[in-house]
Amino acid sequence: MTTRREFLGTTTGALAGLAFVGCDLLAAAPVRAQTRRREVVVSGRRVKTVDVHAHCAVAEAMALVGMTLGAPAPPTRPELSMVTHVSERLRAMDEQGIDVEALSINPYWYKTERDLARQICQIQNSKLGEACAAHPDRFVAFATVALQYPDLAAEQLEDGVKKYGLRGAGIGGSVNGEEISDPKFDPFWAKAEQLGVLVFIHPQGSGVASEIPKRLKGNGLLGNIIGNPLETTIALSHLIFDGTLDKFPGLKICGAHGGGYLPSYAARSDLGCSTQPTQCPGGPHGPIKKKPTEYLKQMYYDTMVFTPEGLRHLAAEVGVSRLMIGTDFPYPWTKTAVDHVLGTPGLSDADRVAILGGNAVKLLGIKT
């Protein structure tokens, strides 16, 4: 079974002392993955496929805030209750034709005080580095940073990249109710730009869903299915309209879940200020320098839009060179991220190679 999940409570003996789960990457695999790896080939050429949206967690760091990996988790962080052995994870990757995962950890430490936040991220980044070193052909990772302390976050990003070989940072779409475009976060953006690394922005259940909880209650998981992409939509819009992308033009930003709703309704962003200019006095860095949709074309996105038509439209709005596959492992949203790209009409073979892995290989410095 590739999707089997165990709760730590029932497997305490087997997993006790393990540092890494959600990924559990450092555990010795009891049985090596038996599945033959699906090798993705496009026009006769083997493609190294890269999944930029894959979650994990580090139990040792979670313990510092009293959380137990595998125990019932907050509704906003269900992946923390999912424990998948590394052999299962590799098997799932093999079956789905994913060669490399770029691992990220969803922030749960944005409300902790400075020293604790420093410690949590230090442990996580060190373990992520170890895990990637243990499986160098299968995993790269994004550093975790204490973004509520932007100067510390900048330091942690630099350490993560230089000391632990991490390939960028994973951050939330907001920080304790503050927009990531707030100038207070500039030290972090400046460092990300200086290092030239990718910043993967993933919504947090504590973002939009906690700001408008009443509207998102009820049947249908609205806090997730609407709240999460909405959080990304808002975050990316602020980076555009508040001038963050003008101030740091070299930033490499990747929006999760296809950038949320933003690329679906991009033209409206261009018309707002011309329709009601008084509502556009300029952000903290002054008026923006380009048409909003031009900024969309300088960011990156995963392909988690599920349908060929969704992917066709996303590519038309932002460009093929901006797209990378995403699975959201261990959430079972999709097992067909590769086939989604292969089966989308209108893409050339070169487009498919770029989306499946070419773009990510370049951005994340993955060896081919």
Ligand SMILES: [Zn+2]
């Ligand atoms: Zn996710």
